[in-house]
Amino acid sequence: MTAPARTRGTEELIRAEEPVLAHNYHPLPVVVSRAEGAWVEDVEGRRYLDMLAGYSALNFGHRHPALIEAAHRQLDRLTLTSRAFHNDRLAEFAERLAALIGMDMVLPMNTGAEAVESGIKVARKWAYDVKGVPADRATIVVAADNFHGRTTTIVGFSTDEAARSGFGPFTPGFRTVPYNDLAAMEAAVDETTAAVLIEPIQGEAGVIVPDDGYLTGVRELTRRAGCLFIADEIQSGLGRTGRTLAVEHESVVPDVVLLGKALGGGIVPVSAVVGSREVLGVLHPGEHGSTFGGNPLAAAVGTAVVELLETGEFQRRAAELGVVLREGLAALAGRGVVGFRTRGLWAGVDVDPALGTGREVSERLMREGILAKDTHGSTIRLAPPLTVTGEELREALGTLEKVLTS
Ligand SMILES: Cc1ncc(COP(=O)(O)O)c(C=O)c1O
DSSP states (O other): OOOOOOOOOOEEEEEETTSSSSSOOOOOOOEEEEEEEEEEETTOOOOOEESSHHTTTTTOTOOOOOHHHHHHHHHHTOOOOOTTTTTOOOOOOOOHOOOOTTTTEEEEEEEHHHHHHHHHHHHHIIIIIOOOOTTTTOEEETTOOOOOOOHHHHHHTTOHHEEESOOSSSSEEEEEEETOOHHHHHOOTTTTTEOOOOOEEBBTTTOOOOOHHHHHHHHHHHHHHHHHEEEEEETTTTTTTTTGGGGGTTTTTOOOOOOGGGGGGGSSOEEEEEEHHHHTTTOTTSSOOSSTTTTTHHHHHHHHHHHHHHTTTOOOOOOHHHHHHHHHHHHBBBEEEEEEEESSOOEEEEEEEOOOOOHHHHHHHTTTTTTOEEEEEEEHHHHHHHHTTTHHHHHHHHHHHHHHHH
């Protein structure tokens, strides 16, 4: 008889990563080995409520049965073709995603950063081909404190020194203005402007919700200036805020919507640029592509995600449970919480710095069975799967209270 495989514990597995994994993350000291719904289990068999949900990549919870079934079905038939050939899953994915977002066309990619890069390329091409901006003069206006991903072009217009320092030289053509400041945006936009690129809610910055009217103002301003409005809904979109898209809170329709994270159902990376025919129609064969973008497995899972969102159930849950989240945090105001912002099932919580950094609070929450993560400083982000129950959410808020007041 062979001896059973030796299982390694938390400490040993974390130590094993140290010499062989690039140190570009500083994870909480928990080693997850299985998960279901809103709950994960570590290698020691301890259970945790997941209040981060993969930065919104797990909006439907871990291993949602409909998504797992769609993936299994597709795995048994066809997984990859490249775009050298058509595959029988892509048309339905594009049709249903375009219909869900209320736009004409879809450019399928894989990660969020790729969707942002693709949106930038499309906007520049549109500026030259349609708007008539002189060659290589196109500009894009972005917001300070943005987070759009980690490629060299994207970190080049980040204002976070840790994200950009040491990675230059950067791509030119970006102008940065303060977020939530329409006058500054108006001053930065001119005849060379291809697009304004913003997050409707800034997630990594600490779930910063702009003033009412800001998104409407951006829409009006970009229309007046004859440039595109690109909404990066990679974290805010697909149900998180109580609507399919966060821009819907102001009934705003951008020219281009960038999606990612939850579009892959927590199973595979799936992202997309969704836009009008006038904009996405500027691309011709050979001008842009991706070996994996639009692969049949991604399309099958993405279609199943769209199907879940078509029911409206998840948007409704996020809106209803968002009230529980907001009221729970309001009750903690002055009791360890010095500020918070919520929209749907998404919150940025500023804890009293005297009680510790966001990291320290997250570690204490982890020891109490709640997984959350700091954004920076003393701010933590709460973004549970949209499948979380009211009871589970109250339990998490109770644990936060205990951690902050004991
Ligand atoms: C708004 C936004 N855009 C883009 C990205 C980048 O996505 P990815 O990590 O899949 O490249 C993120 C990731 O956090 C994000 O929050």
